[in-house]
Amino acid sequence: MNKIIQVKDVNKSFGGVIANHNISMDVEESKITGLIGPNGSGKTTLFNSIVGYHPIDSGTIQFENREISQLKVQKIARLGILRTFQQTRIYSKMNCVKNMLISAAHHNTKWLDMFTEYPQEMTERAEHLLEFVGLYSKRFLISGDLSFGQQKLLEFAMALMNEPKVLLLDEPTAGINPTLINGLIDRLKRANQEFGITLFVIEHNMRVVMNLAESIYCLAHGEMLAHGTPEEIKQDQNVIDAYLGAH
Amino acid sequence: MNLHLKKIIFYAAILLAGIFAPIAFPAYTFQFAVLWLMILFALTWDILGGQMGYNSLGNILFFGAGMYICTVVQIGMYYDVGEYTAHFGAVKIDFTPYQYFTGIAAGLVLAGIACLGLAVVFGWIVFGLRGPYFAIGTLGVAIAAGELVGAWDYVGAGGGISLPNYPGGPGDREMFFYILCFVSAVCTFIFLKWLYSTRFQLALNAIRDDEEKAEAMGIHTNRYKTIAWSFAAFFLGISGGIFGNMTGFIEPLEVAFPTVTFGIFMVLMVLLGGKGTLWGPVIGAIIFHVIKELTWTYLLGWQWVALGALIIINVVYFQQGIMGWAQEKWPELFGITVDEAVASAEENSTADKEAVI
Amino acid sequence: MFDNLSLLGLVPMLNLQLLLDGLLIGSVFALAAYGLALVWGVMNIKNLAQGDFVILGGYIAFTLSQPPINLHPILSIPIIFVLMFVFGWGLYHTIIKRVIERDLFTSLLATFGLAIVIQQLINLAYGPDVQTAEAGMEIREFFGGEITIADTKLVSFLLALVVALLITLFMKKSRMGRAIRATSQNARAARIMGVDTDRVYAFTFSLNAAICGVAGVLISIIWVIQPFFGITHSIRSFVIVTSAGFGNLIGVILSALGLGTVEQFSGFVFGAEFQQATVVGLLVLVLIIRQIMQSRQRQVVK
DSSP: OOEEEEEEEEEEEETTEEEEEEEEEEEETTSEEEEEOOTTSSHHHHHHHHTTSSOOSEEEEEETTEEOTTSOHHHHHHHTEEEOOSSOOOOTTSBHHHHHHHTSOSTTOOGGGGGSOOOHHHHHHHHHHHHHHTOGGGTTBBGGGSOHHHHHHHHHHHHHHTOOSEEEEEOTTTTOOHHHHHHHHHHHHHHHHHSOOEEEEEOSOHHHHHHHOSEEEEEETTEEEEEEOHHHHHHOHHHHHHHHTOO | OHHHHHHHHHHHHHHHHHHHHHHHOGGGHHHHHHHHHHHHHHHHHHIIIIIIOOOOSOTHHHHHHHHHHHHHHHHHTTSOHHHHHHTTTTSOOOOOHHHHHHHHHHHHHHHHHHHHHHHHHHHHHHTTBOHHHHHHHHHHHHHHHHHHHHTOGGGTGGGOEEOOOOSSOHHHHHHHHHHHHHHHHHHHHHHHHHHTTSHHHHHHHHHHHOHHHHHHTTOOHHHHHHHHHHHHHHHHHHHHHHHHHHHSEEOIIIIIOOTTTHHHHHHHHHHHHOTTOSHHHHHHHHHHHHHHHHHHHHSTTTHHHHHHHHHHHHHHHOTTHHHHHHHHHOGGGGTOBOOHHHHHTHHHHHHHHHHHO | OHHHHHHHHHOHHHHHHHHHHHHHHHHHHHHHHHHHHHHHHHHOOOOTTHHHHHHHHHHHHHHHHSTTTOOOTTTTHHHHHHHHHHHHHHHIIIIIHHHTTSOHHHHHHHHHHHHHHHHHHHHHHHOSOOBOOOOOOOEEEEGGGTEEEEHHHHHHHHHHHHHHHHHHHHHHHSHHHHHHHHHHHOHHHHHHTTOOHHHHHHHHHHHHHHHHHHHHHHHHHHSOBOGGGHHHHHHHHHHHHHHHOSSOHHHHHHHHHHHHHHHHHHHHHHOGGGHHHHHHHHHHHHHHHHHHHHHHTTOOBO
8 A cells, every 4th residue: 555644753842741652554545544632742742743833853754755744834835735634724804615725735825826816616626515515505703703613624624625635634523513524434434435635634533533543543642552443452551551540 | 896996986086186286276185195195104004913913013124225226326327326326416417308207217127126125134143033122123123224224325315315306397396206105106006906816815814913823824924924015115115216316315313213203104005094904004094094194283392292192092992993893883884794693603603513514 | 355354363362341331241241131032021012112212222322411401311310210200101002002902013103103203303303313322420340451451331230230130129018019919910809809090001011111111221322312212222132032032120131131142242343333233133043043942843923
C-alpha cells in the first residue's frame, strides 16, 4: 500500500515539556487512519507538526516522498494536506457560499486569477458541497450565525472544496449533537470513497473511531503506544491501561 | 432595469455635483478639492483597515513619500534638486508651462509607482505584526520617515521645499488642482468598486476574519496583503503629489507626514462612515470634513479638543459607523440574509435532514 | 556627527557621564512603562495616552510649585499620586470601561483620542513653552568636574526605586494586588472565583495613571515638560514593554535603563533634535527583531 505521509522519529518539545518523543507513523493513501490517545498525549502537536504550524526539533516528515518539515503552513496546504481545527474556524463574517468560494484550491490558480470573478461552475460546486453536508438551505446566512455543529459541517465542506489529497481532522465530532454524529461518520466515509480523499482523524469518541478507521495509532504521554486495526487496538493491554490511567 | 437606471442617475448626479460644485461656489474650491482627497484617504485606508482587518496608523507614510517624490521629480527634470533646495528662497525659478505640466505629470505617475514599490518593502517589515503591534509599528515607521526626511538636506531637510509656481492665474490654478483631486478620487472609487467585485475582496475578507485559517487553507496571505497595501500606497502617493503642489510648500512634519492630522483623519473618517464597505468611507469623509471645517471655523482654539472628543465618542459609542448601523437596521438592503427562523432552528432541522440523507 | 563619535573615544569619562545620565533617566521611564505593562497585561488596553498622563502629572507639579502654593515638587508627589488616581478612576468609568471588551484597535484609538484631548487642553492652559518644576538642588561634581550629577537626578532615581518597591510589595502582599494578578492570568476564572473584575480594572487603570503622574513629577524636576512631549513618552513605554514583555518588572526596568542610555548616547552623537527619531527607530527595530525571533517558530507578533 502506498504511504502518503511518513513520519519518522519526530521530536517536539515546548520549553522543557516533551510533547512528541520519537514518533514514527504512516498514513496510507486513500484510507482512513485514526489517532487516539488521552488528553495531553500530543495528538494535536503531531498534527501541527505535519501541517507545518511549528518547526519540529528533529526527525522527518514526508508527503508523497517529499520532505515537508521545513515548509510553511501555506505551502504544505497547497501541496494537498489540509487540516480542520479542534475549535472550529470559519470566516465568520462572510456567508456560507463565500466561505466555500474562498476555500477553493489555490494551487492551480495563476497570479492574475485573483483579479477575476469566480466562474459559475465554482459556485455550483460550492452549492453542491453545501448540499452534501446539509447546509444548502443556509447557504446565504452569515456563517458566524450558524450553530457550532453547523459551523463544523461548513468547515468540513470548505476543506472538501479545496480538493486536498489528505485531510487531517482534529476531533470532528467533538461538541456535536449525538444524533448528528452518525450522519457525519457517513459523510466522512463518503468523502473518502467518492472523492478519494485520504483521511487522518484525531478522535476521542471510541465508537466513532472504531467505526471509521481502518488503521489506528494510539499516543500516550507523547510516545507512540500502539498501532493496529480497530480490533487489535481494542484488545491491546497498553491502550486499555493508558485510558484507565494505569500508567 | 429600473434599478439599473436609478443607479446610473445616482452616479451621474454625483459626477455632475462634483463638476459643478467649484463653479457654483468658487470661494470654496480649495475646500472641495481637499474633500475629494479626504475621500481618497478614507477609501485607501479602508482597503487594509476595513476589508483586511489590518488597522494601520501609518498610511500617511505613502502620502508624504509621494509628495516628496513628486516634488523631486518635478524639479529634478529641469534643475538640480540639491541646488534648488540649498538656495531655498534666494533663487526664484520660473517654470515654463510646458516644464510645469510635464513635470507634474511625470511626478505624479512616478510618485504612485514609487510608493507602490515602497509598500512592498515596508510590507516586508510590518506584515509579521498583528493587531496593536501592526498599528503601533506602522505609526512608528511613518514618524520615523518624517524624522528622516527632516534630516535630509538634499530634499531641504526640516526647512522644506517651495514648489514651482503654477504658470497661470490663481483661479485657473485652483480649478486645475480641483480637477486633479476630483479625478484621482473618482478613479480610486471606480478601481476599488471593480477590485471588490473580484476574488481579491474575498481573500482580504478571509484574512480579516481569520488569518490563521486562511493560511491553513493555502491562501497566499502575504501576497494579498502586500498587493492590497501597494494599491493603497499607489493612490496615496499620487494624492500626496497633488496636495504638495496645491499648498505650494512642503515640509516633513506638518505637511508631508502629519501622523496626528491626516494620518488619524483617515482612520476616523472610515470609522465614522463604516468599515469594510465601499460607501462608508465616502460618507464618513464628507461628514467628517464638514464637521472639521465647522469646528475649525467656530471653535477656533478648541478645535483639536473637539477632534479628540470626536474620536473618543466615535470609537466608544458608534464604532460600527453609519453604514454598519444601516446594515444592522436594514440588512436586506445590503444583500445579507438574516432568516431568524432558519438560523435559530439549530441542529434539529439538520437532524431531520439526516434521516433523508 | 563623526566628530562627536570620536570625542567619545578620546574622552572616556564622557561615556561614563552619558551612561550615568541614561541610567538615571531610564529609571523614570521604567515607571510609566511598568504602568503600561500593567494595564496591557491585566485589562488588555494599549494606552496611547500613557505619555500624556506623565506630562499631565508634570504640569500639576509645575502648577503646585508656582505661586501662590509654592509647594516643593518632591513634596507634591503624594498629592499628585492621589489626584491622578482619581483622574484615572474617572476616565475608567467614562471611557475605558466601554472599550475594554472590544477589539484591540478600539482601545488604541480611544486612548489616542484621549491623548489628543489631554495634550490640547494642557496646551490651551499653559501654552506650548517648555517648562521645568524647580527643585532647587545642587549639582555634584566628581573627578574634578569631569562627571557631574545633579542631585535631582539622584533623588528621582531613589524615588523611582521606592515607588517600584512599594508597587511590588503591594502586588505581592495586598488583597487587591492578588486580585489584579489573578485577573491578568485569567479574567474569567477570577470572576468565577468571586473577584470583582470591574473593580480590579478600575483600580488597575487608576493605579497606572497615578504611577504615570509620579513619573511626570520626576520628569518635570530632572528634565523638561511640554504639552506635545506626551507621544514620545508613550512610544518610549511601548518600546520598553514590547522588548520586555508584560508582567515582568525586572525586564521592564532593564529595558528602560537600556533605552535611557541609548537615548543619551544617540542624543550626544546625532544631536538632541534626533531624540524622537531615536525612540521611534528603536521601536521599529525592536518590532523587527521580535518578528524575526517569532518567525523562527513560524509564529507572528500578536
